[in-house]
Amino acid sequence: PLVLGIETSCDETGVGIVRGTTVLANVISSSMAEHARFGGVVPEVAARAHLEALGPTLQTALERAGVGFDDLDALAVTAGPGLSGALMVGVGAAKGLATATGLPLYGVNHLVGHVAADILHDEGVEGRDVEYPTIALLVSGGHTSLLLVRDLIDDVELLGETIDDAAGEAFDKVARLLGLPYPGGPEIDRVAREGDPTAIRFPRGLTKPSDLARHRYDFSFSGVKTAVARWVEQRADSGETVPVADVAASFREAVVDVLLGKAVAACRDLGVPRLLLGGGVVANARVREVAAHRCADAGIALRIPPLSLCTDNGAMIAAVGARLVSAGRPPSRLDFGADSSLPVTEAQVAAH
Numbered sequence: 491p492l493v494l495g496i497e498t499s500c501d502e503t504g505v506g507i508v509r510g511t512t513v514l515a516n517v518i519s520s521s522m523a524e525h526a527r528f529g530g531v532v533p534e535v536a537a538r539a540h541l542e543a544l545g546p547t548l549q550t551a552l553e554r555a556g557v558g559f560d561d562l563d564a565l566a567v568t569a570g571p572g573l574s575g576a577l578m579v580g581v582g583a584a585k586g587l588a589t590a591t592g593l594p595l596y597g598v599n600h601l602v603g604h605v606a607a608d609i610l611h612d613e614g615v616e617g618r619d620v621e622y623p624t625i626a627l628l629v630s631g632g633h634t635s636l637l638l639v640r641d642l643i644d645d646v647e648l649l650g651e652t653i654d655d656a657a658g659e660a661f662d663k664v665a666r667l668l669g670l671p672y673p674g675g676p677e678i679d680r681v682a683r684e685g686d687p688t689a690i691r692f693p694r695g696l697t698k699p700s701d702l703a704r705h706r707y708d709f710s711f712s713g714v715k716t717a718v719a720r721w722v723e724q725r726a727d728s729g730e731t732v733p734v735a736d737v738a739a740s741f742r743e744a745v746v747d748v749l750l751g752k753a754v755a756a757c758r759d760l761g762v763p764r765l766l767l768g769g770g771v772v773a774n775a776r777v778r779e780v781a782a783h784r785c786a787d788a789g790i791a792l793r794i795p796p797l798s799l800c801t802d803n804g805a806m807i808a809a810v811g812a813r814l815v816s817a818g819r820p821p822s823r824l825d826f827g828a829d830s831s832l833p834v835t836e837a838q839v840a841a842h
């Protein structure tokens with residue numbers, strides 16, 4: 491099926507068009523730069539940016555794919571989780587399009603979209619055979635989730651998530667206190683290359699059993715962030731220069747150690763020999779290195795989609811829609827809303 495997907499859950503306005511698992515267009519407009527002076531995504535600013543970008547992004551996607559609304563079989567839109575105001579722009583626009591064109595509309599789960607990125611491939615490129623079950627580690631500015639996927643649209647289980655900051659958010663906050671610009675992830679990654687990752691032993695959050703955890707593999711990154719802040723403060727107070735590269739490398743090591751430690755442990759504990767990575771933090775050089783090493787050691791097949799599909803985009807949302815259409819699922823009722831905390835067990839909202 492030919493499906494158009496709309497994504498507006500955070501700061502990327504994405505429109506993607508897929509035929510089954512083949513990407514025909516994947517156009518993204520990001521408001522990231524507008525959030526730079528605030529050091530993080532500002533919901534109101536993101537929502538307004540979606541409103542302005544969605545029309546042109548939609549038009550460009552249709553042009554690039556060389557299709558019109560008449561050619562489409564269905565529409566899909568991110569219904570949640572994400573920022574309420576941002577989600578509402580996409581959901582509102584999608585309902586308008588569905589009503590005007592008569593196309594069926596599927597309200598889909600953003601996290602399931604990140605998992606679906608794995609089944610996508612460009613035109614003329616052989617698709618990969620996706621095997622389930624797989625463990626999926628999704629890490630970005632807004633989420634840090636560990637999932638057990640037995641079936642993309644019918645069986646996704648939450649194994650763990652962050653109980654405070656998302657990993658990308660922690661990168662952004664630590665970068666800020668080191669005087670590095672936003673977004674902090676790429677900056678810390680760059681600076682860390684010159685540093686010693688063993689210089690400072692920062693805490694690994696929630697690696698021992700804790701009452702704070704609700705799931706077996708929950709994450710916590712506010713502790714490491716606070717530890718970095720204290721360490722830097724003490725240095726500055728005593729008049730010593732802060733070894734920014736060592737701090738960045740040691741912080742990055744602490745975060746990556748926990749992320750891959752838990753993901754690989756879940757693979758082992760549950761006997762799942764596959765690990766899929768997704769989300770913007772997958773751009774991190776150390777995440778990739780450690781993932782490659784530890785997966786090779788443990789005999790786990792590692793899958794990392796191209797970065798353009800790891801960060802938020804419309805094609806991954808369209809891919810979930812296409813799977814729902816192929817499975818013969820009825821479209822969502824048009825009275826669904828944006829659900830900022832949609833559970834990952836719900837691949838589709840308002841499914842009659």
Ligand code: ATP
Nearest residue numbers: 500630631632633658675676679770771773774801
């Ligand atoms: P969502 O949470 O809905 O997926 P988002 O916009 O917060 O959306 P992305 O756009 O996927 O997430 O990723 C942005 C985040 O990834 C930022 O927090 C950024 O600092 C982080 N990031 C990007 N590159 C790197 C890197 N090389 N190392 C670590 N973090 C990175």
Ligand code: MG
Nearest residue numbers: 500501502802
């Ligand atoms: Mg983003």
Ligand code: FE
Nearest residue numbers: 600604630802
């Ligand atoms: Fe995302």
